[in-house]
Amino acid sequence: xxxxxxxxxxxxxxxxxxxxxxxxxxxxxxxxxxxxxxxxxxxxxxxxxxxxxxxxxxxxxxxxxxxxxxxxxxxxxxxxxxxxxxxxxxxxxxxxxxxxxxxxxxxxxxxxxxxxxxxxxxxxxxxxxxxxxxxxxxxxxxxxxxxxxxxxxxxxxxxxxxxxxxxxxxxxxxxxxxxxxxxxxxxxxxxxxxxxxxxxxxxxxxxxxxxxxxxxxxxxxxxxxxxxxxxxxxxxxxxxxxxxxxxxxxxxxxxxxxxxxxxxxxxxxxxxxxxxxxxxx
Amino acid sequence: xxxxxxxxxxxxxxxxxxxxxxxxxxxxxxxxxxxxxxxxxxxxxxxxxxxxxxxxxxxxxxxxxxxxxxxxxxxxxxxxxxxxxxxxxxxxxxxxxxxxxxxxxxxxxxxxxxxxxxxxxxxxxxxxxxxxxxxxxxxxxxxxxxxxxxxxxxxxxxxxxxxxxxxxxxxxxxxxxxxxxxxxxxxxxxxxxxxxxxxxxxxxxxxxxxxxxxxxxxxxxxxxxxxxxxxxxxxxxxxxxxxxxxxxxxxxxxxxxxxxxxxxxxxxxxxxxxxxxxxxxxxxxxxxxxx
Numbered sequence: 001x002x003x004x005x006x007x008x009x010x011x012x013x014x015x016x017x018x019x020x021x022x023x024x025x026x027x028x029x030x031x032x033x034x035x036x037x038x039x040x041x042x043x044x045x046x047x048x049x050x051x052x053x054x055x056x057x058x059x060x061x062x063x064x065x066x067x068x069x070x071x072x073x074x075x076x077x078x079x080x081x082x083x084x085x086x087x088x089x090x091x092x093x094x095x096x097x098x099x100x101x102x103x104x105x106x107x108x109x110x111x112x113x114x115x116x117x118x119x120x121x122x123x124x125x126x127x128x129x130x131x132x133x134x135x136x137x138x139x140x141x142x143x144x145x146x147x148x149x150x151x152x153x154x155x156x157x158x159x160x161x162x163x164x165x166x167x168x169x170x171x172x173x174x175x176x177x178x179x180x181x182x183x184x185x186x187x188x189x190x191x192x193x194x195x196x197x198x199x200x201x202x203x204x205x206x207x208x209x210x211x212x213x214x215x216x217x218x219x220x221x222x223x224x225x226x227x228x229x230x231x232x233x234x235x236x237x238x239x240x241x242x243x244x245x246x247x248x249x250x251x252x253x254x255x256x257x258x259x260x261x262x263x264x265x266x267x268x269x270x271x272x273x274x275x276x277x278x279x280x281x
Numbered sequence: 282x283x284x285x286x287x288x289x290x291x292x293x294x295x296x297x298x299x300x301x302x303x304x305x306x307x308x309x310x311x312x313x314x315x316x317x318x319x320x321x322x323x324x325x326x327x328x329x330x331x332x333x334x335x336x337x338x339x340x341x342x343x344x345x346x347x348x349x350x351x352x353x354x355x356x357x358x359x360x361x362x363x364x365x366x367x368x369x370x371x372x373x374x375x376x377x378x379x380x381x382x383x384x385x386x387x388x389x390x391x392x393x394x395x396x397x398x399x400x401x402x403x404x405x406x407x408x409x410x411x412x413x414x415x416x417x418x419x420x421x422x423x424x425x426x427x428x429x430x431x432x433x434x435x436x437x438x439x440x441x442x443x444x445x446x447x448x449x450x451x452x453x454x455x456x457x458x459x460x461x462x463x464x465x466x467x468x469x470x471x472x473x474x475x476x477x478x479x480x481x482x483x484x485x486x487x488x489x490x491x492x493x494x495x496x497x498x499x500x501x502x503x504x505x506x507x508x509x510x511x512x513x514x515x516x517x518x519x520x521x522x523x524x525x526x527x528x529x530x531x532x533x534x535x536x537x538x539x540x541x542x543x544x545x546x547x548x549x550x551x552x553x554x555x556x557x558x559x560x561x562x563x564x565x566x567x568x569x570x571x572x
Contacts, residue, residue: 086458104458111452114502115327116511125448129460134441161506174455181459 037099038063039185039216040085044094047084053092055080060234060243064184064214067207069227069246072236073259078220081236082187085218102185103178107193108170113163119173120158123148126177141180148176152206168199175206186210188219192226204229224250298531306425307417310484311523311541313425313432314493317477319516320439322498323508324470327450332382333471335491336389337478340366342396342487345412350399355412356427356479363475366392415486415538417527424483431480435473442469447508485538492542493519500549503556518548 038061046056055077062068070078083089086102103126111122123145124137131137137145149158152172157165162173171191178186188207192200204226211217211231219230227233233249235241235258242249242258298304325334344362348355366388373384400409411419439446448456449466456463474494481490497519498511505511526541533540 088457104455106452106455106458110454112327112450115451116502116505116507117447117451118507121447121508122451125444125451125456126459128444128448131444133445136444177455177459 036063038097039099041097041099042094043096045084045091045096046093047080047089047091049080049089055084055236055238056093057239058094058234058236059240060232062185062216062218062232064216065211066216066232067211067230068216068218068232068234069230070218070220070234070236071222071224071227071255071258072220072241076258077236077238079189082189082218082220085185085187098185100185101181101183102187103181103183104187105171105174105178105189105191107189107191108167108174109193111162111170111174115163117162118159119149119154119162119165119169119176120145122162122173123176123180126180129181144180145176148180149173151179152176153202166199168195168202171195171199171203172206175210179210184215186215186217188217190220190222192221192223224255294532295528298528303418304527304531306420306422307484307527307537308524309425310417310420310428311527312520313428314481314484315497315516315519315523317432317435317480318493319497319501319519320512321435321473321477322494322496322519323501323512323515324439324446324450325474325494326498326502328446328470330470330474331491331495333385334474334478334494336385337363337366337474338482338487338490339393340370340389341478341482342393342412343399344396345482345487346396346399346409349409349412354427355483359479359482360475362392362396363478367471367475411486412482413487414536415482415484415489417484417537417541418530420484428480428483431476435476435480438469438473442466442473446470485541489538489542492545493522496542496545496549497522500552503552518545522548 040060040062042058042060045058046053048054054075058077058081070081072078080089082104084091084096085098086104087098120142124141126148127137127141127144131141146155146158149155152175154169154172154176157169160169162170165173175186175188175191191203191207195203207217207219218234221227228246228250230246232244233246234243235249235254237258237260242254299308325331341359341362344358344360344365345355346358347362348358351358369388369392370385373379373388376384379387400412445456445461445466448459448461449463453463456466477494478490481493485493498515500518501511501513501515505514522545523541526544527537529535529544530537530540535543
C-alpha cells in the first residue's frame with residue numbers, strides 16, 4: 001500500500017500532517033515520529049509493462065540516512081523499480097510501503113539544454129505540484145528555491161542559464177529541484193554520468209549530507225567502486241539478486257549474477273571492479 | 282544629410298495606409314494575431330508541436346467550407362471541423378501500426394482533400410479562396426471583436442498554464458515524477474493551438490496560419506536567452522511582420538495574408554543567417570593564430 005500524497009496536495013492545508021506539504025526549508029527536519037522507522041519497505045514486489053514482469057522478487061527496507069546503490073545492467077529493472085516507488089507503475093505482486101514523499105533526480109541529458117531558463121526557474125518547477133492551477137510561484141516558493149540552491153552549493157549560480165552550467169552543476173540543480181519538494185526519499189538516476197572527478201566528489205559529499213539529514217537515497221549506478229562507499233547495495237537483474245551492505249553483496253558471485261554477460265573485468269587492486277556497458281536505455 | 286521631402290514621403294507612406302477603416306481593423310487584427318502567435322508559438326516550437334500547428338488548420342478546412350456553404354459564421358464551422366479532426370486523430374492513433382505523426386498526417390490530408398472537394402462543387406459560393414489565403418482586409422467589426430475575445434481567453438489560459446507548460450516542456454519525465462500530469466498539459470496546449478488557429482484563420486487563411494504560429498517563435502528562440510525575453514521577442518517579431526506585411530500589401534498591391542507570412546519568414550531567415558554568421562566568425566578567429 002502506498003502512502004504517497006496526491007499530486008495536488010495543498011501546502012499548509014489544515015488537518016492532519018500531510019507528508020506532501022511544504023513545511024520547512026530544503027534541509028527540513030524529519031517529519032515522521034520515529035526517526036529510524038523505514039521510509040521505504042518493499043515485500044516481494046514485482047512489476048512490468050506487459051504480461052512478463054520486468055522486475056520481480058524485490059524485498060528490502062530502507063531507513064532514513066541509507067545511501068543505497070542500485071546496481072544492474074541496462075534493462076535490469078532499475079527504472080522499473082524507480083517508477084514503482086514513484087507510484088507511476090503499480091506493483092503487480094507483493095506490497096509496497098512508501099512512508100514519505102518521493103522525488104526523482106533524472107539524468108541531466110533528459111532535460112532541455114536549449115531551454116531559456118535559469119537555475120532558479122528549474123528549481124521552482126519542483127514547487128508546482130503543491131500549488132493550485134491558477135497560482136504562480138510565491139515568495140515562499142522562491143525562498144525555498146534559493147535555499148535549495150544554497151544547499152547544493154549553487155547559491156551563487158541562481159541566475160545562471162541552466163544549459164550554460166557544467167554537467168555536475170546541472171545535476172545539482174536537479175537535486176535542488178527534488179529537495180524543494182521536501183521529499184525524504186530521493187531517487188537518483190545515474191547521477192554520475194559524464195561528470196569529471198571534481199564534480200563526482202562534490203556530488204558524493206552532497207549525497208552524504210542529504211542522507212545525514214535523515215533522507216533515504218537510492219542511486220542507480222554502474223560504478224561498483226562508488227557503490228562500495230555507500231551503506232547498502234541493491235543488485236537487480238530482472239529480479240533482486242542481492243541486498244545488503246557492500247561487503248556482503250559485492251562479491252564475484254553476486255556481480256556475475258547481476259551483470260551476467262556484461263561483466264567485463266573483475267580485478268581492481270585486490271577488490272572487485274566492474275566495467276559494464278554504460279549505454280543508457 | 283537628410284532630405285525633408287524624402288522623409289515626408291516616407292512618413293506619408295507609413296501613416297497614410299492607416300487612415301481607412303479597413304486598414305485600421307486589419308491593424309487591430311494583426312496586433313491580436315501577434316500576441317497570440319508570438320506567445321503560443323514559443324510553446325509550439327519548444328514543445329516540438331510545429332507539425333501539429335501546421336496540420337490543424339488544414340484539418341479544419343472542410344469545416345470552414347461547410348460553414349461558407351451553410352452561411353454560418355466561419356469560426357463555428359472551423360471549430361466543428363477541428364473537433365472532428367481531433368476525434369479522428371485520436372481514433373487513428375489507436376491503430377497500433379500508426380504512430381502519432383502518421384495518424385495526424387493521414388487525418389489532415391484526408392480532411393484537406395475533403396474540404397477541397399467540397400470547395401470545388403458547383404454549389405459552393407465564390408470566395409472560397411479567402412478560406413485558403415485569408416482576408417485580413419475584409420474583416421468586420423464583429424470579426425475583430427470575436428478575435429479579441431478569443432485572444433483574451435488565450436492570454437489568460439497561457440498565464441495560468443505557464444508553470445506547467447514550462448515544467449512539462451523542460452523535462453517530461455521530471456514533471457511527471459514531480460506530480461504533474463504531462464498528458465493534461467498536452468491536451469490543453471493542443472486545445473490552445475486550435476483556438477489560436479480559429480483566431481488566425483479568418484485573417485490569414487488556412488495556408489498561412491502555421492507561419493504566424495511558428496516563425497516568430499522560431500526567430501525568438503535564436504535570439505532569446507530567458508523565457509520572458511524570448512516571448513517578448515516573439516511577440517515583437519509577430520507584430521513587426523503583421524504591420525510590415527500590411528504596409529507591403531498596401532504599397533505593392535500584394536495579398537495581405539501572403540505578405541504577412543512572407544515578412545515573418547524573411548525576418549526568420551535574416552536572423553537565422555545572422556546567427557550562423559555570428560557563430561562562424563569567432564571560430565575562424567580562433568583558428569587564425571594556429572594556422
